Amino acid sequence: MDIEINQQNQEDQQRVAIFKALADDNRLRIIRVLYQAQREMTCGEVGAQLNISKSTVSYHFKALRLVGLTNTRREAQTKYLSLQRATFDHFLPGFLDSL
Amino acid sequence: MDIEINQQNQEDQQRVAIFKALADDNRLRIIRVLYQAQREMTCGEVGAQLNISKSTVSYHFKALRLVGLTNTRREAQTKYLSLQRATFDHFLPGFLDSL
DNA sequence: GTCGTTATTCGATATTCATCGAACTATGAG
DNA sequence: CTCATAGTTCGATGAATATCGAATAACGAC
Numbered sequence: 001m002d003i004e005i006n007q008q009n010q011e012d013q014q015r016v017a018i019f020k021a022l023a024d025d026n027r028l029r030i031i032r033v034l035y036q037a038q039r040e041m042t043c044g045e046v047g048a049q050l051n052i053s054k055s056t057v058s059y060h061f062k063a064l065r066l067v068g069l070t071n072t073r074r075e076a077q078t079k080y081l082s083l084q085r086a087t088f089d090h091f092l093p094g095f096l097d098s099l
Numbered sequence: 100m101d102i103e104i105n106q107q108n109q110e111d112q113q114r115v116a117i118f119k120a121l122a123d124d125n126r127l128r129i130i131r132v133l134y135q136a137q138r139e140m141t142c143g144e145v146g147a148q149l150n151i152s153k154s155t156v157s158y159h160f161k162a163l164r165l166v167g168l169t170n171t172r173r174e175a176q177t178k179y180l181s182l183q184r185a186t187f188d189h190f191l192p193g194f195l196d197s198l
Numbered sequence: 199g200t201c202g203t204t205a206t207t208c209g210a211t212a213t214t215c216a217t218c219g220a221a222c223t224a225t226g227a228g
Numbered sequence: 229c230t231c232a233t234a235g236t237t238c239g240a241t242g243a244a245t246a247t248c249g250a251a252t253a254a255c256g257a258c
Contacts, residue, residue: 012127023118024216028111043235056217058236077225077234094192123246142205155247157206162245176204176255200258207252214245222237228230 014067018091021067026050027060031069031083032099040073040082113166117190120166125149126159130168130182131198139172139181 021027033046047057061081064070068087073080088096120126132145146156160180163169167186172179187195 012124015127016122016124019118019122020215023115023122025111025115026216028114044233047235052216053218054235055219055237059216062236074225077232079235091197092191092194093197095194098190098192119245125246143203146205151246152248153205154207154249158246161206173254176202178205202257203255205252205254208250210249211247212245213247215243217241217243219240220238223235225233225235227232 015091017067018069018087021063021069024060024063026052026056027064030060030064030081031096034070034081034083035096035099040071040080042078043081044078046081114190116166117168117186120162120168123159123162125151125155126163129159129163129180130195133169133180133182134195134198139170139179141177141179143177145180 022031029050030046033049034041043057043061046061047054050057050060061070061072065072068084071082071084073082083096085096121130128149129145132148133140142156142160145160146153149156149159160169160171164171167183170181170183172181182195184195
């Protein structure tokens with residue numbers, strides 16, 4: 001019982017974190033771009049679509065990564081971004097397709 | 100084209116507002132209580148489950164109402180709260196059932 | 199009208215968040 | 229090793245958010 005309650009609280013902490021991560025226009029745009037591209041993209045590629053400084057872009061990438069909404073893969077100097085479908089499917093089933 | 104982009108931006112503004120509204124532990128609890136009850140409940144009834152002052156409770160009710168996640172019905176001195184399913188279904192299909 | 203109940207609004211405060219430019223790190227090329 | 233490219237982290241700052249208690253409002257009962 002306590003375990004169930006704690007379990008739920010823990011999941012809710014994750015939910016809150018994920019919603020916070022999605023509650024921003026720039027991050028929503030990042031997600032849409034990745035979703036529509038249907039492939040991984042470089043940070044620079046995605047960042048070019050947002051009209052903000054690169055430090056801010058990096059800040060948003062990190063926010064998404066920290067809550068498990070995106071993945072990062074490094075190759076030489078460039079990093080590739082992709083959506084982590086499992087997180088969306090678990091916490092927000094159907095959301096990506098509604099974008 | 101501009102119209103489509105603006106349309107999308109407008110929807111995104113709503114999405115951001117809704118995610119902000121959901122990005123809070125207390126409001127998530129309010130939603131779960133209402134969802135599990137499967138009926139409308141009085142503000143007092145819901146508020147009793149959260150361990151915070153009534154002004155804060157009211158603040159959270161308003162936050163949910165403003166973005167269209169809940170409905171309010173007044174009857175004499177008491178107000179009844181309920182989930183607005185249409186908003187969840189449109190912006191977060193499948194979310195309520197994942198709770 | 200006054201009283202009790204239920205809920206909202208107000209003013210203050212502490213915390214968190216988004217943004218920037220500058221400094222820094224990491225990696226490969228020459 | 230030096231240079232160039234791609235991203236990240238730091239420090240500062242202004243804006244937004246969550247919280248409280250006190251004051252206010254809405255309503256029915258009496």
